[in-house]
Amino acid sequence: MNKTILLNNRPEGKPTVSNFEFLTDNTEIEIKKGEILLETAYVSVDPYLRGRMSAAKSYVPSFELNKPVQSGVIAKVIASKNENFKEGDFVSGMLNWQTQQVSNGEGLLKVDGSKAPLSTYLGVLGMTGLTAYLGLNQIGKPVAGETIVVSGAAGAVGSIVGQIAKIMGLNVIGIAGTDEKIAMLKTKFGFDAGINYNTSKDINADIKKLAPNGVDIYFDNVGGPISDAVFFNINRFARIIICGAISVYNETELPTSLSVQPFLVKNSALMQGFIVSNYADKFPEAMKQLSTWLLEGKLTYTETIIDGFDNIPNAFIDLFEGKNKGKMIVKI
Amino acid sequence: MNKTILLNNRPEGKPTVSNFEFLTDNTEIEIKKGEILLETAYVSVDPYLRGRMSAAKSYVPSFELNKPVQSGVIAKVIASKNENFKEGDFVSGMLNWQTQQVSNGEGLLKVDGSKAPLSTYLGVLGMTGLTAYLGLNQIGKPVAGETIVVSGAAGAVGSIVGQIAKIMGLNVIGIAGTDEKIAMLKTKFGFDAGINYNTSKDINADIKKLAPNGVDIYFDNVGGPISDAVFFNINRFARIIICGAISVYNETELPTSLSVQPFLVKNSALMQGFIVSNYADKFPEAMKQLSTWLLEGKLTYTETIIDGFDNIPNAFIDLFEGKNKGKMIVKI
Known part of the structure; x- marks a missing residue:
């Protein structure tokens, strides 16, 4: 049957x-x-x-x-x-x-x-891992010592992005929706810090506290008000990877949010939509790196x-x- | 004195x-x-x-x-x-x-x-020309045959952007605020078409009519609702140069607008803030090109x-x- x-x-x-x-x-x-x-x-x-x-x-x-x-x-x-x-x-x-x-x-x-x-x-060895690895590297262009914020951090892509960013020497802040997820980000995935967007009184202020030198890379899986809070903290030449917008996928009206343009022009910042299938030529290299890290125990899921x-x-x-x-x- | x-x-x-x-x-x-x-x-x-x-x-x-x-x-x-x-x-x-x-x-x-x-x-031979030339080339990466929309098109930067885009073989649509300006875009600066945002009943629909194959580059000097209308028409791999946001410079409250993230992720599009002083190493090359075009009569102002x-x-x-x-x- x-x-x-x-x-x-x-x-x-x-x-x-x-x-x-x-x-x-x-x-x-x-x-x-x-x-x-x-x-x-x-x-x-x-x-x-x-x-x-x-x-x-x-x-x-x-x-x-x-x-x-x-x-x-x-x-x-x-x-x-x-x-x-x-x-x-x-x-x-x-x-x-x-x-x-x-x-x-x-x-x-x-x-x-x-x-x-x-x-x-x-x-981790499929589209999810490839999305995390290639989105971060191809658009984010991370440099050791920089600070990254990951939204949807406890999700499939987000949790791998954070681990790769740690391997590459970044200060990694995750945003997720429960205390249990935040604990997991830190203990299981090695994030430096987490923010629970459901209990935070002021996400913008929380990011400022955790990233006093500002945010260089924002790996965005959610969009909406969480992203608005991140924009107040982006640095000059920041890179923003738009990987998903789960907060708006179900909206029946077109969503509005803070205008990003003034933030981008003030900071000479870049924001780019990422779809993994555009980077198929990079899959073999990415798979090789992801498999190596997984075997070495540097990557968990x-x-x-x-x-x-x-x-x-x-x-x-x-x-x-x-x-x-x-x-x-x-x-x- | x-x-x-x-x-x-x-x-x-x-x-x-x-x-x-x-x-x-x-x-x-x-x-x-x-x-x-x-x-x-x-x-x-x-x-x-x-x-x-x-x-x-x-x-x-x-x-x-x-x-x-x-x-x-x-x-x-x-x-x-x-x-x-x-x-x-x-x-x-x-x-x-x-x-x-x-x-x-x-x-x-x-x-x-x-x-x-x-x-x-x-x-044209100063910061204005350099902004137009370098913003268009460094972020826009124009290719002959593509379509560009320029907002603030009758302004100092916009009118030069449109002319350079024409020299490079693009289909050029300008947005400005009076019929007199629109006429000038076409007769003096050689734009292919213009939209008067003050009299247009539906800027989005007007762009669709003038750019049936969509918009590959958007050179944005204004932000706000004009930009919102452009987003509905961007193509896959579109490049959006945020050069200015004159519509919001005077806002005392932070402005909101359509969320750009869904448009960017759907189209694998790029949006980047441009400040000319970041490209000082490219000034000599740009000045040389602008002076040549000006002497050849290809550029007017x-x-x-x-x-x-x-x-x-x-x-x-x-x-x-x-x-x-x-x-x-x-x-x-």
């Missing part, structure tokens, strides 16, 4: 389970020459998928209605008529939210579960693993409540 | 004449070895000076109260005890709003009134020349009413 999750209708504001439809099919799947049959093992749910569920113009193309939702998936090859893959191989790729599916192998990477747990190829295919929509929705710690993955 | 204009108190909102104080001194000025005596010929008034009149933290340092205001000035050497300058030389530099002043020559450039009118060394030292404050204030066409200069 093969299950599929379709996008039933486009979310307005926060996504709900009614945006999705489950389809069940008992037909036996046959593969042709050149094809492989995949059984899904792990599914990555990520905030950016919310953008793909809207019809709005975006260079991340919109999902079609009544078609399967797609995200990063680790799958096992259970039948192969393609010489590049054999039964028992595991692959990662952008695949359907589907228990079984056919592929011609295009865009799939083989992954080795003996070198690192399979789920890490969706996280947190996963929130949810069990069961049927829970994929809920796991996705919970991202917007901050219910995950680190990478949110559904195990099938 | 030597006259000086001091900053009497800091403007709140729009500057007024009462922010300035005139001082008159009849003492004869004596110069020492190494010094020169300068008589002011032309004074540049520029929107960015408003920022220097505030006490707010800025990397363009604040003017001190009860001290002379400074800006770009062309002056004649009327006495010299410095071997690098002789009587009759003309120089440009950041100098006091003062009819006569003493200098040790530091930071002054000799300018040649026989090659180009003296006032152009404050405009407009000046609004106001007569009389006493009118400097009013000329400055009029900038915020858009009363200037092109570079605003006071002739002494």
